[in-house]
Amino acid sequence: MNEHLKNDSANIGNLLNIIKEQGTDYLNSIEERLTSVINNTISERQELPESGLGTEEALRVFNEKFEPTMVGSGGPRYWGFVTGGATPASIAGDWLTTVYDQNPQSVTEQGDASAKIEMETIQLLLKLLQLPESFLGGFVSGATMSNFTCLAVGRQWLGKEQGRDIAKEGVSGTVKVLTATPHSSSIKSLSLLGLGSGNIIKIKTEEGNREAIHIKDLEENILKLNGGPFILISSGGTVNTVDFDDFKAISRLKEKYNFWWHIDAAFGGFAACSETHQHLVEGWEYADSITVDCHKWLNVPYESAVFLIKEQYKILQVETFQNSNAPYLGDPLENFSYLNFLPENSRRLKALPAWFSLMAYGKKGYQEIVDNNITWAQQFGQMIENSHDFKLLAPVRLNTVCFTLKDDTRQNEVEQFLEKLNDTGKVFMTPTFYNQHKGIRAAFVNWMTSEKDIRQVFDLMNEIIAEIQ
Ligand SMILES: *Cc1c(COP(=O)(O)O)cnc(C)c1O
Numbered sequence: 001m002n003e004h005l006k007n008d009s010a011n012i013g014n015l016l017n018i019i020k021e022q023g024t025d026y027l028n029s030i031e032e033r034l035t036s037v038i039n040n041t042i043s044e045r046q047e048l049p050e051s052g053l054g055t056e057e058a059l060r061v062f063n064e065k066f067e068p069t070m071v072g073s074g075g076p077r078y079w080g081f082v083t084g085g086a087t088p089a090s091i092a093g094d095w096l097t098t099v100y101d102q103n104p105q106s107v108t109e110q111g112d113a114s115a116k117i118e119m120e121t122i123q124l125l126l127k128l129l130q131l132p133e134s135f136l137g138g139f140v141s142g143a144t145m146s147n148f149t150c151l152a153v154g155r156q157w158l159g160k161e162q163g164r165d166i167a168k169e170g171v172s173g174t175v176k177v178l179t180a181t182p183h184s185s186s187i188k189s190l191s192l193l194g195l196g197s198g199n200i201i202k203i204k205t206e207e208g209n210r211e212a213i214h215i216k217d218l219e220e221n222i223l224k225l226n227g228g229p230f231i232l233i234s235s236g237g238t239v240n241t242v243d244f245d246d247f248k249a250i251s252r253l254k255e256k257y258n259f260w261w262h263i264d265a266a267f268g269g270f271a272a273c274s275e276t277h278q279h280l281v282e283g284w285e286y287a288d289s290i291t292v293d294c295h296k297w298l299n300v301p302y303e304s305a306v307f308l309i310k311e312q313y314k315i316l317q318v319e320t321f322q323n324s325n326a327p328y329l330g331d332p333l334e335n336f337s338y339l340n341f342l343p344e345n346s347r348r349l350k351a352l353p354a355w356f357s358l359m360a361y362g363k364k365g366y367q368e369i370v371d372n373n374i375t376w377a378q379q380f381g382q383m384i385e386n387s388h389d390f391k392l393l394a395p396v397r398l399n400t401v402c403f404t405l406k407d408d409t410r411q412n413e414v415e416q417f418l419e420k421l422n423d424t425g426k427v428f429m430t431p432t433f434y435n436q437h438k439g440i441r442a443a444f445v446n447w448m449t450s451e452k453d454i455r456q457v458f459d460l461m462n463e464i465i466a467e468i469q
Helices: 003-010 012-028 055-065 088-100 114-128 143-161 184-192 215-224 247-256 268-273 311-321 351-385 408-423 451-467
Strands: 135-140 177-179 200-202 230-235 259-264 289-293 305-310 390-392 400-405 430-434 437-443
Touching (some): 003 012, 088 351, 114 351, 135 143, 135 311, 143 230, 143 259, 215 247, 268 289, 305 311, 351 451, 408 437
Parallel strands (some): 177 200, 177 230
Antiparallel strands (some): 400 437
């Protein structure tokens, strides 16, 4: 055995303690950790060591080279994209995931039963999101893969409606996909699935600064299909303005027309946790498939998301993802296997961090995280609204604030302002383009964010805008 491997193995307790100390220091100071790194220290590539360095020396190299470039993206003022943090329980679950190193492919009577943990976690999530148990689900690496998984089953459904088995025969002809304001990852999924990102039938949005699907225009476009089956991709929270399609209206259309209804509710689905905002997702239980990200508002570490697909489509799902040409794996419907149910075969026990966090903080804990973030978004939105230099580009509907400089003649200064703001390392926001305006987005999904962060950032924004005046 390699000398370093032997030493490390004998010394595992000490190594884990060193990592624990370093991790604790990081987490205890994450509020001060810079949210952007200007001079990054990643210089030359490391050579592959001939017989290794051992873990302690590898850590020394990591700390010298990479550690200073780790940005505080899990901290309270990282408002770019939609970036969640990690709760203490989820970190505990994540560490144990690594230590136990299970592969939750199948539910077996003997051997690895970790798929059962995954199933239990899905049940906990359905409860949290107040969704019926008629959904089956599983964990994938992110909402992109969840959209991919859901749309793959939608594709199989559509083929069946036309008497084809697309999983076996491949895609032929065009598959009609209707949508208004899809997330880029759904478009990417259509490319991956051979459906063609260019084949989308774009539906109008509702009038009056909305990104939600125009229900009347949707119905008119459905009628043009003459009863042919199609896939509808709807939004449970668009990224710019967190607008929601009218799920109740769509569920009424679903009674009249034949389509696969997918909802991308990557972060917006958590509106279900809030008594004041759960009306936004009313009717979503009638969808055929739903995407929910866990590494955003559930605040578990990357990579974690779930797909939820109605149990009645289990056979289509297995047809799409079956791996059963490997004879030792048995009948895919008889012995439930995640391996016949989603894109990957071997996976880590992705459900465990979510399981820990859901068990540790429960329904009330998550309700509070979600409600707090909504409050911060509203307060920040109010500050923008009342300010001298900024204005909202859309109303604050849930947890995201989309804004720009008040004076439209200063549109060319938006980027400069954002760059200066992000360069402070005290906050991070991302650029966008909305309603013919260059804009800036701040998304609140971190459990740590507090009112003091909102005030601090708003003061900083006023300082910076004064500098570039
Ligand atoms: C973030 C997001 C995605 C993509 O999620 P990943 O986890 O990055 O793969 C998809 N849809 C929506 C609405 C999102 O907010």
